[in-house]
Amino acid sequence: MDKTLENVFKCFDKDFYTVMKNIKANINEVRIRSDKPVVLYIKNKPYFILKNSDIIPLEKLGTTNNYVIVTFASLKNAFAGLCEYSIYKHQNDINNGFITVRGGHRIGICGTAVNNTNNIKSVIDITSMNIRIARQYIGCSEIFLKSINIKKGVLICGVPSTGKTTLLRDLSRTLSENYYEKVSVIDERSEISSTFNGKSIFDMGLCDVYCNYPKSKAIIQAIRTMSPNLIVCDELTGDDIESVIYTINYGVKLIATVHCDNLNNALKNPSILSLLKTRAFGEIVFLESKSFCKIDKIYNLEDIEFD
Amino acid sequence: MIKYIGLLFIFVTSVLIGFSLNERLNDKIKILKSIKSLLQQFKIEITYQMPTLTQLFSECTDYNISQLTNNISENLKNGLTSEKSIINGIECSSCVSVLSKEEKYFITDVLSKLGTSDTDGQISLLENAVERIDYYIENAIEDKRKNSKVYMTASIYIGLVIIIVLL
The missing domain is CATH 3.40.50.300 (P-loop containing nucleotide triphosphate hydrolases)
Incomplete structure (x- = not known):
């Protein structure tokens, strides 16, 4: 896992970071919803993660309780960390529903909007994140x-x-x-x-x-x-x-x-x-x-x- | 002979205590002014450059509070949350030991709120904080004006009284 991606997962709690660090597959996206199992997309196919870093396809939902879950509090703290504790720096992007972190990874967010005469002034209580992992493929063009x-x-x-x-x-x-x-x-x-x-x-x-x-x-x-x-x-x-x-x-x-x-x-x-x-x-x-x-x-x- | 040296030592110690209490009053004013200047610097940087919290604290150049800002920026770089970094940074910095409990609590509260809202919110926070720090500085100057001579004079007299009693 490259360093920028490691830094993204380090913002979450230690258990989640350890699980993610041990996954060897080439992940495209990580979808995190508060208090729900985390879903990975590998070659655009969805998988759940287990606490031992194994991944299982979505069809096997219900066969185990050992899913990795990120709590609301952990997601909130992780969001602050992903913004480098500087919400003002990312406020425009947050109001547009995403932030971009070092490494070019775009993180889509949704939560509760604070509105001001039809404009989104800010977003609080983040409940979902979609981490889209950026990679460079030299020669793909x-x-x-x-x-x-x-x-x-x-x-x-x-x-x-x-x-x-x-x-x-x-x-x-x-x-x-x-x-x-x-x-x-x-x-x-x-x-x-x-x-x-x-x-x-x-x-x-x-x-x-x-x-x-x-x-x-x-x-x-x-x-x-x-x-x-x-x-x-x-x-x-x-x-x-x-x-x-x-x-x-x-x-x-x-x-x-x-x-x-x-x-x-x-x-x-x-x-x-x-x-x-x-x-x-x-x-x-x-x-x-x-x-x-x-x-x-x-x-x-x-x-x-x-x- | 030893007795006179001992008495001289007691007198000098008493004067030094008075001197150090006087210095604490000066240091308090210096630290509060440095913190005020820091918050004003933050306001300008957040308005025009929008640096990250770590950058804000790393780029502070005021010698009086360098221990505080270095502690906080190191904590942030080491992965601590902003709140823990600031609380830990303030607890481990001897430069803020001259501040009262209320002043320390206020500064911890203001610094913990950095980075938690948009630019307008941050500027508003910093402007209000600077006003409050001005109030603390005024109090500290008044304190110094009232007590500086008292500490120096009292320390000399107490030293002399102890010498007379022991003689």
């Missing part, structure tokens, strides 16, 4: 680069846990180091590079990384000051339209990701359709939903008419 034309701009689509961010990470590294492109990475949530104190945990090659910047502002700043050929960003939405149009005006190509599973749904989604209509992307790539970093389909957007 090689097949991708052979299949697409980066020079036209690419929109990468996939459902959660199909490897979009992992692919972006390796694409940034490969394009900057091996293809000598000037790449600016807009890392709004510090998931792509996992930068802390000016150092990124993942190998980002020769990229310029904008860490924690709001996406739209960072895209415009990058174009004005770092003269990139390519801008890489994660989870683009319809709110970023203006900055996407800005990239077209300056001849900078975009590689971005969105949540979507197929072309029909993409064309029906107003947010994605508005991005496609800008013609900033020459190709749209869909990743296989049951695999990791594997291409399912590629469409040439120049052949598609938008209503």
